Amino acid sequence: MAGLLDKRLWIVSGKGGVGKSTVAAALALASVRAGRRTLVCEVNTQERVSRFLELPEAGPEVKRLEENLWAVDVRPQESMREYGLMVLRFETLYKTVFENRLVRYFLRFIPSLQELVLLGKILFHLQEKLPDGRWKYETLVLDAPATGHAISFLSVPQVLLQTVPPGPMTREALKMRDLLVDPAVTAAVLVALPEEMPVNEALELHGALRDRVHIRTHAAVLNQAFPARFTEADLEALVDHPELLRVAQAHHDRASQAVLAGTKLERNLHAPVYTVPRLFVPRFGRDAVETVMGHLDALVTGGTGA
């Protein structure tokens, strides 16, 4: 199994609340450890990756957080400005047009324009080069929005190509689509928890990415799984301790649920599933992210699933 290091754009998505940002932070750290210049992109959100890594927030401009690690929170207004400047070339012209209140109103209603410029900025950074011709960022980790928003976000180029008359926007969209669908460049990592809805959403996301965006699922991460601890004999022995039995039974149920969820994901995604155990730490910081990274080693470097 090829590892993520064979790709340059790592897209992390899944249901809200499953730990996408944790996984994105762990993958970014793994990329840095592999010696690659790495850029983490969050999309118009409260930044989490930098916080998990106990580093200062990046904000809307690309910022170097530490050796080989950069981050950016891609936001609509700044991205629109950069995109506008690229198309309209001159700052004064940009200002006249885009800082015109009426025009700003109008632009809000051009369908998908916001997503287009956000995605455009991200893919622009993916193609940036150093003066010596090497990639400026060898890995770009995209902490993508949750399921539904991720699908509409990533399918914007396709949707535009199908619905909008040819023009500057469609030319940009075509370039973006070609990058996204290239399996040599792009890999999707779907994150789920061992519960019904997150697993179903991962499967739904997998189908939508495949059919609507033509991105293949590279792997899934089953996050916060409870490892098996209590045997049936243990549970039987606890019948005279109802309070403890309840605790043990709950643990046992959640461990079984993790096994079932892993199997369901593997069968339906036809992609390897990497399990990250639930961590019990008072505060989720850099140490915790490094622990998670340890469980994702095979996903990053290749080889057999954990």
Added chain:
Amino acid sequence: MTALQAALASKRVLICVGSGGVGKTTVAATLALRAAVDGRPSIVCTIDPAKRLANALGLSGLGNAEAEVHASVLEPLGVKPKASLHAMMLDMKATWDDLITRVAPPEQRERIFANRFYQSLSTALAGSQEYIAMEKVWDLRRSSDYELVVLDTPPTAHALDFLDAPNRVLDFLDNEAAKWLLTPALKAGKVGLNLFNLGGSYVTRALSRFTGTEMLQELSSFMLTLSTMNEGFRERARGVRGLLEDKTTGFVLVTSPNPERLDEAIHFHKLLKQNRMEMTAIVVNRVHAVPTPAQWSDAATLTPTRRAKVEETLRELQVLAQQDLEGMAQLRAACPGTPLIQVPRFGLDVHDLTALWGTGRYLLGDDVLA
């Protein structure tokens, strides 16, 4: 009387808000269930329920229609509701289509449905899902006999999208830019325009360099088509806006106690307050109970291997419970004056009626987390 008990007895609309994956759907369904049991005909509008919850509510295989949850479904709980309970699964696209069918002149409907800008308005425009969900609630509130409508909101990327949704739709129909662009064409009374009818300023020309000329023209044509039904739309959008601020509408903010969720909850709470909307309660879902001294001493009597396993589990729970306590304290400090209601983490996913009933006991204060 707890805050939610009072709300269930007196409110006409309850809107459950919060980020994805915190149990909004469960809380919404539970509130409608309890209101019906207590004698107020209620409906819960959900967006995308877990399959088992949908089945439990008799929603499987249903589209965008109101369905009665039969009293027989509640029998195993030993509960006889005094009023009817309905549920519906909102289909965003179908709700938009219904709206157009109501508002648009018959001869224009097909043209609107076929327009690519309409298609993206109804599925992709930021805030359009939020808007249409609330428009549905407004409609139910006006035209039906339900005493209580509970809305389970779509997972918003941003709290602001939700509160801003009616404004965005009003803007779309009624903004100065559109008027400015469209006035010459409206005066000329024609739909097939060229760009120079659109106020042929250099701003328009520069804008078209950005979007392409055809794109700008198509969008203008679409706005022109919509402008013929502006009044109907505007009246409804104002109604929706009014509904959000109405005294009989309450917001129930659902969150889980982990730090990232709490940040969002606190942010949302602040926005609601700024917008002078009523925050009925904050429900903190899936709180871990602190292991009791009795559990620890009981564990000490087990055989060494089992004792080690049980104590390990209790230690883990202790860590989780401690985190939750800190989260609750943070939330209490950030949202003074808003009642906090804790619902414990149950063993497994909460997706059947028994579990809904259990959740309801905590929501309404029959049970309280120690």
